[in-house]
Amino acid sequence: MERTDKPLLKLENINVTFPVKKDFPFQKRRFVKAVSDVSLEIYPGETFGVVGESGCGKSTLANTTLGMQKVDSGKIFFEDKDLTVMNKRELKEVRRSMQMIFQDPFSSLNPRFSVFDIVSEPLRIKGGYTQEEMRALVAEMLAEVGLSEGDLDRFPSDFSGGQKQRIGIARALILKPKYLVCDEPVSALDVSVHAQILNLLMDLQEKFHITYLFISHNLAVVKRICDRVIVMYLGKVMEYGNVERIFKNPVHPYTKALISAIFDTDIDCPRERAKLKGEVPSPINPPAGCRFCGRCPEECPECSQGEPPLVEVEEDHFVACIRHTSLGEKA
Amino acid sequence: MNALEVKNLKVIFPTEMGIVRAVEGIDIEIEQGKCAAIVGESGCGKSVTSLAVMKLLSTPPAIVRVDKLELGGTDIKGLTDKQMQKVRGKDVAMIFQDALTALNPVMQVGKQIDEIFLAHNLSDGENGKTGRVNRKKEAKRRTIEALKLVGISDAELRYKAYPHQLSGGMRQRVLIAMAFACNPNLIIADEPTTALDVTIQAQVLDVLKDLQRKRNTSLMLITHDLSIVMNMADEIYVMYCGKIVERGTTREIFKDPLHPYTMGLLGSIARIGDAKSRFVQIPSSLPSPIHKPSGCYFHPRCQYAGERCKTEMPPLEKLEGGRCVRCWNYKEIKNGKNG
Incomplete structure (x- = not known):
């Protein structure tokens, strides 16, 4: 199904870096690449999920979509207006239709x-x-x-x-507002209240036709309430597109690992879990080539040769992995 | 013989606002080598229970009453603080939620694990040698062994690391190594992975489960996360407002929950196979611990509540096979669901 409606929000090649405090004087300035080269489109009325481990740039990305974060390069279009070139007064005007709820x-x-x-x-x-x-x-x-x-x-x-x-x-x-950022809206709440708040958000969306950007580290919740999703790792997009398709047929090894890392609560069919080795490396010196190098179970020598481009493997399902053809078939 | 047996544990905190009955008479039995999970929301008394079992609550302010408190058949109810120190670490150990606050920030992690061996005189020479230097050497050897056991690579190097130099997952592994150091009968894990990312959480829990099985240790797992429970526990206690509302094996609780609160909790978690849809929700929120409702504590939030629920607290009814439920109407609810 080709999308005919225009995206409400569109990011084009967004880069955000933060300077790191120097350990000693005269040290070369170092930067954390919080978000690097992210492009995405959010359509009116949908719930767009952002998932990833802590420090992968989820919240920075959300702030960027609101024009609250100065970007190094790239463009942010909200209803075809570019937020990056606006002055304070114009921004204030636009922000009336974009709001945020906090963790x-x-x-x-x-x-x-x-x-x-x-x-x-x-x-x-x-x-x-x-x-x-x-x-x-x-x-x-x-x-x-x-x-x-x-x-x-x-x-x-x-x-x-x-x-x-x-x-x-x-x-x-x-x-x-037309657009609402929900930054982990339930993770500070009691378990029995989670369902209430998530239901409320879904009801309000239907009633007021709001578009959500929904940040969460709980993939099961994202699966349940989102339409499209972006999987991030160390500031890069790993997989992006329709939730159903990504969860049914995850191609990127990181997405697979994330999905299998969730403990399932269906007692009749325990799943085999793919384990990731190691931990998230420092975003100051991310691995060369694919950022997932070093933890990837499917790694091959070519992976560290250059950053893999985002490729469309099926409709509305993009993957940044050079081995997507072979991995996709296996799945 | 049970690794842990608690009968009628009560914990009360007198405060300026009123009396908080944090735990109101709960019984726990954990068989040797089994994992029992205590599930509940914040403020239901699950952490207080674990601290009371370790005798770590300071009295005053807390008032602790218990009819029976036995660790592996030995009574620890009457032990003094001094005597408890000999038990903690050796017979029962604890894994805390936040590894960064549980570890001493100005001490090498290896040295912190050494302390356990030294305190319990476990490093007295296997090779027949005693003396301070030899004991320290032996403790270090054992610490490095313990670190390797929980999957820390370059254990010799990590021995010298300070807590801030380790990542969250590593720190939690250090705590696990510490808990298993003296091979205790029972380990209490209080929300061991809440502070971690999902992929790391899976790693850490695997280590914990693996060691628990290998050493035949009993585990008391305290958590609010039902998905962890299903993968770790053999038996589940569901707590609400200081009382146990349901007890059963993991399979029973997940397949056939009897108490409306358990049903609500299970309904409110998302499963990976779900399509986009609304959640089953428990209405309103937790009551204040000072002013608990009359009758069954859950009745204001319960869709099945009747007149009797408003006035009388139901007893914890024992069913076959160790299954317990605290509800007046569980039979009707069950029949209603099936019919």
Whole structure:
């Protein structure tokens, strides 16, 4: 199926590096390549997953899509407008339709603000609302996320983790954004509350037609709620495309390892797990060639010769591995 | 003989806000060589249980009452702190969640493992020699052996490393090496892999499982992650608000959960085979530990709750084969599901 709709958000060859503190004076400056040469397209109404181990650049990538992270090179298009060339005022304008919810609801809400203050802050920044209008809008939004009007004047400390996350969601949605970044929205919460928040996010998406960028390290959750996904390793895209296709037929050895590293909870069919050797190397000196060299079970001498290009193996399924033809057949 | 037997353990914390009944009379039995998992959410009392078993809770503030506390048949209920020190590390050891805080940051990791051998006089010469220098040498030899056992390469080199020089997975391996050092009967692992990445988590758990099987050690695994439990545990205790609500073998719990809370927990985890869909959810959130609900603690969140659930706490009913469940309506719920 060829996509006819235009992408809501498009990244083109994004590179982001951070300077590293010097160990001693006169040392050559070193950089961490947090995101290197990432291109992707996010379509309206879909949930786009970003997975990878810690330090692989997931959060940097998310910040980049919001124009919050200065990029070294590359272009970010949001509804065909390039964020990288905008000035502060224009950015502020665009950001009204892009919002974010954070991992830790305990630290992302100001403890001295009442719920009304927190949720109405975006309205106040936008301006043009009277106090009564704001109160009505906030109350309406609170009802959408499963809180009540009576909670308006309470403070974050009165709420449980799940409810705080709901406040965070209400704040993000009050301006009716088109695009919402969810950076590990449930990992700080209790297990029994995970399902509530994920269900709420799915319901709100359907109701308000929001596009999600969903960061998670839990592949099973990503599989369950995302439409398309990007698998990152040390700042590079390893595999990218339709969730169903990637999980059914993972081609890149890293994706295979990630999928098999999740413990399954189906007691009747225990799966054989492919184990990865070693740990994630330092992003300051990533391995030459394919970044996955050194941990890859399918490594061959050519792998360290150069960075593998992203190749389309089937429709909406891209892989960066030079051995994709042979590996794909085996799978 | 059971590696661990706990009868009617109660832990209370008096606070300014009120009395927190963290653990309300729980029984645990772990057979030698088996792995029992205690599953529950934060604040359900699972970590407090493990600390109480190790007698690591400081009293005051905590008030601990227990009818029976036996490690491999020996009673440790009445032991003093001094006597407990001889037991900890040798008969029962603990693996903590955060390796970076569990290890001493200004001491080489090898030296930290040496300490266990030295403290329990286990390095007294196999070769007949005693004396401080020889004991230290022997301890170092054993430490390096222990490090190799948990899959740390270049163990001689790593012996001299400080905790910050090791990666998260390595540090957790060091803790595992430390726990297994004196070959204890029972190891308590409190969320051993929560701080790690998925691929590393799989590696570390494999090491743990492997050693546990080889040494026939009993393991008490404390976690909130049901997917780990299925791959590690033989038996599962589900805790909610300081009480055990269900107990059974791993197969029983996963195939045929009886308590509504267990069903909710199982329904809320994503499986890799799932298509895009909504989750089964448990409504509302955990009650405050100071003001627990009347009757069954789970009734405000339970879709099957009846009148009786609101007023009376159900007993932990024993079914055949060691299976237990704390619910008034489990039979009706089960029949309803099948019918």
